[in-house]
Amino acid sequence: MNLLFTLLPEQATEYAKQVDSLYMFIYVVSVLFVALFVGLIISFTLKYRRKSEDERPEPPHEHYTLELVGGAFLLVLLMVMFFWGAKLYFVAQRPPADAMEVLVTGKQWMWKLQHPSGKKEINTLHIPVGRAVKLSMTSEDVIHSFFIPAFRVKNDVLPGRYTQLWFKPEKEGTFHLFCTEYCGTEHSRMIGFVKVMSEDAYERWTNNLGDENETPVQAGERLFSELGCMVCHRADSGALGPNIAGVFGHQVELVDGTSVLADEDYIRESILNPHAKIVAGYAPIMPTFQGVINEEQLGHIIAYIKSLANH
């Protein structure tokens, strides 16, 4: 029932409060406009209603002062909304550097999640209160969208590339998690919960691993060696492939003289479609790993390469 009487849903992050302030601004502007327009319509209708069929009102005079002033005033209001919204959008687009990274894989019709400790879960996301969390998301099939109303955040989850989302929960509790991009038959059952717990409780939970005892970085390191990647991607001068240490987050020079930022999407492409961008000084000899490794394993290898970023 509380839905009927509350204007806005629960706020569980500082960002949510900021979004809500903007929301309330637009809301007040809208209510005032509706009141003004409807009020004018009603009062004009009452005052100038047709009393006799003989009425012949004067035609209006053509002058545009009212339009110019009204339009300019409106434009100013609109620009306030734009800049305010864009400012917050910037915040939402830039996760803090120290954010804890959780890997998210969407598939029809479930969310697969994996924590830095290696802990895996499905449809329920456990996170500690007060710590920035960044989700690195991809999909195994169609487009999904990851939405936590209480955090006011949402982003589509696409096959074949990585998108991200970040938030810093301020209070403990259980919040809805929805898929908001229509993804097929059981779209409405692709839902779950976000459980925000105390730092201690989270640590206990995330380190209670059972038989899954590898972190994503460790799994990536193991795959790197199992798949024979390190045969070529070595640190010494005779290596056939570029050294992966320290690559992530930096510009890479390519054969054709251009350069590209080594981000998640670039590394993903280099693994699945190695000849698309050839690093300067190396021959295009790497085989594709398309069909050899799955989305989760890709995420692990990327996590491993990321972990070497500062070497």
Added chain:
Amino acid sequence: MSDSKPSYLAHHFDHLEQQKQSATLGIWLFLITEVMFFGGLFLGYIVYRGLYPEAWHTGSEKLNVILGAINTVVLIFSSLTMALAVHGAQTGSRKKTANFLLATIILGSIFLGIKAIEYHAKFFPTTDYNLIPGANFSYPAAYADQMQLFFSFYFTMTGMHAIHMVIGIGILIWLYVKALQGTYHENYYNPVEVTGLYWHFVDIVWIFLFPLLYLIGRH
């Protein structure tokens, strides 16, 4: 008023000039929609060409540039004959109109024939790879998927162009029959003129397709 109207002036127009201007404006608007239609394809082509230059390069090398070039010449000539047919109609020369329409039909058919030869070579390859996008596509390169994308665009773009050619030839055949009956003369040649504009447009589309698909990827 309607008694004095010639049979080729439709009842809802006041005079021939109005009818002619309407037809001309109409075909130009239609051509704008055609530009937007092909524009969507060109946009897709450009996006993926930017993403996968290698595949686009290799893909265009697999096309038969000689047949493509011959077809370009054929189509340019067909535009010339089309223009002459319109001129024939404007000057009231029934024979000239009909003959040049026939020439345009023949040149258009030659274009489609050559296109069919190209398609045939792709559908029944003598090589050990198959360039028809879909389940059977195969090419021995790491960027086979991207090559497939190139050929998806090749077939969609040339296919859409070919459909426009087929429709154009259909209209030309109808005009040819009418021209033989003497329907068109110096006072009434709208259908020939607007079909001419359509034909030139289809020609121009090819003038863009040929370099984009066959030439630009080559070194």
Added chain:
Amino acid sequence: MSSATDINAGTTAKNYLNEKITVSSWLLTLDHKRIAVLYLVSLLAFFLIGGLAALVFRIELMTPEADILRSETYNKFFTTHGIVMIFFFLIPSIPAVLGNFLVPVMIGARDFAFPKINLASWYVFMFGGVLALVATIAGGVETGWTFYTPYSTMYANSAVILAVCGAFIAGFSSIMTGLNFIVTIHKMRAPGLTWFRLPLFIWAMYATAIVILLGTPVVAITLVMIFVERAFGFGIFDPSLGGDPVLFQHLFWFYSHPAVYIMILPAMGVVSELISCFSRRRLYGYKVIVFSSLAIAVIGFFVWGHHMFVSSQSTFAGMTFSFLTFFVAVPTALKMLNWIMTLHKGSVSLSSPMLYAFGFLGLFVIGGLTGLFLSTLATDIHLHDTYFVVAHFHYVMVGGGVMGFLGGLHFWWPKITGKTYPEGWAIFAAIVIFIGFNLTFFPQFQLGVHGMPRRYHVYPEEFQVLHIASSTGAMVLGFGYLVMAVYLIGSLITGKPAGKNPWNARGLEWETDSPPPTHNFHETPVVRHPVYAYEYASETSDEPDVTSEKNHV
């Protein structure tokens, strides 16, 4: 259609309805007025189908669990509702029915420039519509009307190809109609009818036609790409083959956002006519309304990316599209201002068409203002793909588009059929529809703000109360439409002859008979005054309006 014969059983004057009454005279007619009637009957059938689909899933949504439909079936119902309502009702509604009937009459022409293309457009439309319906019956479609890839091309197990072909073909009929409008308005205006003497309905049709001509071909080629991808396995939008699913969204919204203006601009045109007539004066700021229509048509092409703020487009693109979107609000708001200022010092009559116009104003202002929440980046991220969006676009497209259509239908009904309808019932229906609409869609804003995602078959329990309110409203709304259907059909049989100008309106369409003769006018009218010349007896006469004289002296 068959009722057309009854309409004129009693009248003797020859008009477009009774000139010939054979079936073939209707199916092969080149008369734009008859084609408009063909469109009207077909569109109302599609409206019924789309509406019933909505009613079924609104009933399903009264409880949080799955009751009467399986998820797959639910998805097919909302997809059918979307495809039918958008492609086969809203987009053609005002242009193909009222526009087809009125454009030549309002500009004093005998017909459109290309009557055969006009008839062809109806056949093409029906062919597309039948294909879409066959798709619904033969396996259904469950992609949503947006056909997002790669779901639609690689994962959906339904008759997507048929539905895509239906939408593709219907697009051609739009193009044919739009092309006819522009050429006719350019080349066939009556003597004296200069550009700035054109009624605002004509300007709205002109702006709409521009959007149709520039936008529809792009969605056509996009649907072709979907077709080849699904039918032949081309990988244009499939990421597993190197394609980009977001490119589809760009191409799709490049048309489908302007398509919103295809639905709303005509309604704005209708409302301009209604407010002028029922305030009995020229519109305030006529030229501002003209240019704002054109501005909306143009700016509308540069804002499509606001559908994709969370689709992984770049931050820069998001900012640009948000910025541009705000500029659509300005011309729209100016129109509202001008309409309201027309009432000021007017002679306002609350006839039934005017009630629809007021309904339009009230609902469209909410639809427009809620659009601000969605064009602002940070709030859109929260509201995107929730019921807030559903409510917003229904306020715009139904509250705006359908209310405009119904207002216009009532206003010109006497002209189209030659009969008057019972005013009391019409006022009753207008009020029921207005209340039912608000009851259906206002709770959906609240649902959306609280996070209820759209296209959900089952949902968490806390949303139920609002869903029940919405479903109840849908039934009230349906009842309102039903009442309207009954008295309008009844008026064909029992309605009194309407006379040339029952509303005492200005405009060339009111200077010919009701219903008009086959070639619209007995002789070509010559326009002598600026538009909405309420100070003169008519647009073609120099005599002052009789009572006008009395009032001024």
